[in-house]
Amino acid sequence: MPELPEVETTRRKIEPLLAGRTILNITHDAPHRYRDTHLAQGRRVSGLSRRGKYLLLHLAAPDAPEEMPHDLELIVHLGMTGGFRLEEGPHTRVTLTTDAGKLYFNDPRRFGKMAVVPAGEYRGMPTLTGMGPEPLGDDFREEEFARLAAQAGAVKPWLLSQKPVSGVGNIYADESLWRARIHPAQTHLTREEAGRLYHAVREVMAEAVEAGGSSLGNGSGNYRQHDGDVGFFQGRHAAYGRGGQPCPRCGTDIRKVVLGQRGTHFCPECQPLRAEGGRQKADG
DNA sequence: AGAGGCCCCTGCCCGC
C-alpha cells in the first residue's frame, strides 16, 4: 500500500499497537532485505513517523528517559505490496514480536525493505537522503517547486523521483496531473502550470490521506490495513486505472500509455502536450 | 550531472 496516503494510514493504524512497546525480537529469512533488525531487540518504540513513503519506528534504549531523543530507527519501506497483518499468512516475510503480541509484515512481491540505523543516518539510502519536502508540510513551497519545474524534463517521471516533493507515486502523480490539466510528458513547466500542479498535489494528497488511501486489487484483500480496513480514495480516481473510460471533466476517453516504464493515464483533451516552441529568454 | 534501461520478485488476468 505504498504511496504517501497509504503509508500515512498504515502509520496511524499501527501506532497504537507499537508505541511504548518493547521489541522482543524480529525474525525473517532475508538479511539482505531486512538489515540489522537484531539491533532493535530490547528497544522501546518511542514513536512512529513517516518521511515520504518511508515509515520510521523510533527505537529508544530501554532505560532511556522519556525526554531523551531516540538513538536508533527501524526504517520500513512497503515496496509495491507490503503491509502489516495481525495473522501469519503465506506471504509473511517478517515477524515482529513485542511485549504486547505479534505483528506480521506481509509482502507477496518482496519489494519491501527494512533496516535498523542510527537515528537520522540515511547514508547508502539515496532516495531518503535526497528526499524532497513533505507535500502537506510547511517546507513545500510553491516558488521553489516552480523554479525546479521550469528546469525539469518530463513532469511525471520528475514527480516520481521523490526530489521535488516526497511521497508521490504512480496513482497520485496521474491524479495530480489530471487535476492540474498538465500532460504527463510535459517538460519545462510554465509558472502557471507549476502553480496548478503544486496545489493539485497538495489537494490530492490531503484528500487521499483523509480517505485512508486507495485500496486497489480485486476484493481479495491484498491492499488493506492490518485490521481489514480499506481506503476509499480509489472511488475518486479520475484518471488512474480508467483507460478507455470517460474523463469526468470533459467526457473524452482517458488514454493509457507507458511513460518511464510506468502505466500512465491522462485525458488527451484536458491535458494536451504543449509544444516547446520558440525558446524564451530565461532571464529570471 | 542526470536521464533511461534493467533488475529485483510474485501473483493474477487475459488471450490463445
Add this chain to the structure above:
DNA sequence: TGCGGGCAGGGGCCTC
C-alpha cells in the same frame, strides 16, 4: 484446462 505474456501502487544500480 494449460500456458505464455503482460501487467502491477517502488526504487536501486548501471550505463550512456
